[in-house]
Amino acid sequence: MNKIKNLWATRRDSVIAFGIVIAAYIVVQIMSMTGNISYSLKGMLVPICAYVVMAVSLNLTVGVLGELSLGHAGFMSVGAFTGIVVTTVLTDAVPSDGLRLAIAMVVAAAAAAVVGVIVGVPVLRLSGDYLAIVTLAACEIIKSIVNVLYIGMDSKGLHLSIVKQSFTLEEGGKMIINGPIGVSGINKISTFTAGFVLILITLFVILNLINSRHGRAIMAVRDNKIAADSIGISTTRYKLLAFVISAAFAGMAGTLYAMNYSTVTAAKFDFNLSILVLVFVVLGGLGNIWGSVIAAALLTVLPELLRKLNFNDYRMLIYAILLIALMLFNNSKLKQMLLERRGSKKAAKTEGEVA
């Protein structure tokens, strides 16, 4: 009992984050077992998982490291297309869907991490607005490259060309990525359970990182770079560490997302998507991991919920107004008052316990 109390006291945020995710999973499972789940919700489960992972991983860069990155969708794109190539190549070699998805995610994470290093090393020398702009550019560069990428597979193996399709496939060969036409005929293997496991892994890694020595070093870099430097923390190293881990998880989310649709194009992963994920993070609270989980899930469901409620024509307008309202609330005195009241109650409670 004491142990649990300790856990609650020291790792409250982690407990809440895991609690929310597990509870949601159980609720959805019960709903689908009893047949109470709507078609809409069922269709959105996997994208919700992907967005939650995106938001949590971006929170590591924006909230914990304190650097504004607008290029998160780029890493998702790398992960998505890597995942597609890997699953297509392994179709015969690994018959189990779950295992194939897991392998694809690992490879996608590695690919996104490599791109993360390539982008991160020059970019993390910058800070503030400059960093935001350069990550935005990186995202657009990734989009443009994937847009002119042609990958095909036949009995001789993989063929790759850029800008123009310079290879011809043998009889029975298959185009995997077809330039601007994107990917067609994906075998959908993402499941809600896979998404759930991915969220748990993401939460486990990122929450433990935050609460570790490395995490404290990252936050020290965020709070005061000069002070962190002066006590011997290698700021570049820790910045890069957070950035690359964040990119790797975005890659995994990309695979999960792509394998849920029969078609994907590079154009989907543009800066609008980066901004969308950033909105999840900001509304959920910078550095607040469980806030990101809730914000990502609710804001993904919200437009569809408005569709259900027959606001068809004004759906996106209401969505935007709600976003503005939430932003205002987040910055308002009302919220501060609520928090203070909660804080004073808590203080009174602990005082009572001491006495």
Added chain:
Amino acid sequence: MKKLFSMIMAGAMMVGLLAGCGNNDAGTTAAFKIGGTGPLTGGAAIYGNAVKNGAQIAVDEINALGGMQFELNIQDDEHDPEKAVNAYSNLMDWGMQVSLLAVTSKPGEAISANHFEDRVFGLTPSASAPAVAEGKDNVYQVCFSDPNQGTASANYIADQQLGEKIAVIYKNDDVYSTGIYETFIAQAQARGLNVVSTTTFTSASENDFNVQLTEAKNAGADLLFLPMYYTPASLILSQADSMGYEPKFFGVDGMDGILTVENFDTTLAEGVMLLTPFNADAQDEKTQAFVKKYQEQFGQIPNQFAADAYDCVYAYYQALTNANATPDMTAAQLCDLMMEQFSTMSFDGLTGEGMTWTNGLVSKSPKGMVIENGAYVGM
């Protein structure tokens, strides 16, 4: 703690709402529920709304006959595959029985897989990529598929000897444009057409075409093939005019509608040739009645998308009547009936006489049109 509690309560409420909506009663009214998705907002909204309006006119006409009744529900997909899947799910909860699939290609491709899995029959007015219908026995197209248009254009240009030196400008981040270009270029080679310049643009660079036009001009092209929608095409026409370059222009069905672009000097479009299945100025009774109604209700001249959607609804009307289908049938039952009907029936619509389908692809012949005195004239 309180906050956490309220959060959980809010979450539970949300889930409850969604779950509640799932149990919508299907088939209390004796009408067939036709659903579809399309971009009603965003950059491609003009196509989505045209389809919505065209289909609505057909539904109203059929309902006014008093026999078979239809209920139409077009959901917004913002021209995004992810949103299209959401919109499709929403329609399934609503109790959709037969579907108009999606208006644009990529969303159409995404949800056609769902149609195939759920055994819902889909007949798309305008999602023209071949991947939409490929490998799905219950997805049919009313429009030409993209490769079809590229081949037909190349053949048309070769047969009519429209140009000696041909230049192509296409949008290389767009499925529609790239799809037509690829088959056009293959057929052009096969027919021995002389393509002297090929240039591209993307949605990010579709507001300036001086580079592409200069290259075409320097290469001495006398025919410019423009496989794209009419918005960029209208800009190409005016920029070519301002640089004094006057080749012949040849477009495909996306060019249809160029005369309705706001602030566009329609005299620039004089002599532009295009392949399109629909001509709002055609003199037959059906077309004229449709155009008149459309103008009265929506204040615009209908484009090919509206006509395709109108045809879709009437094709359903014919097939459902022939199959003696009743509104209390499930989507899967209707799917089997529709597959049987569409693979055997022949349909006369605004966009073609005697349309038949093989493997979901329609066979109808594109009409060559040329713009003269601000109106389309058959070539």
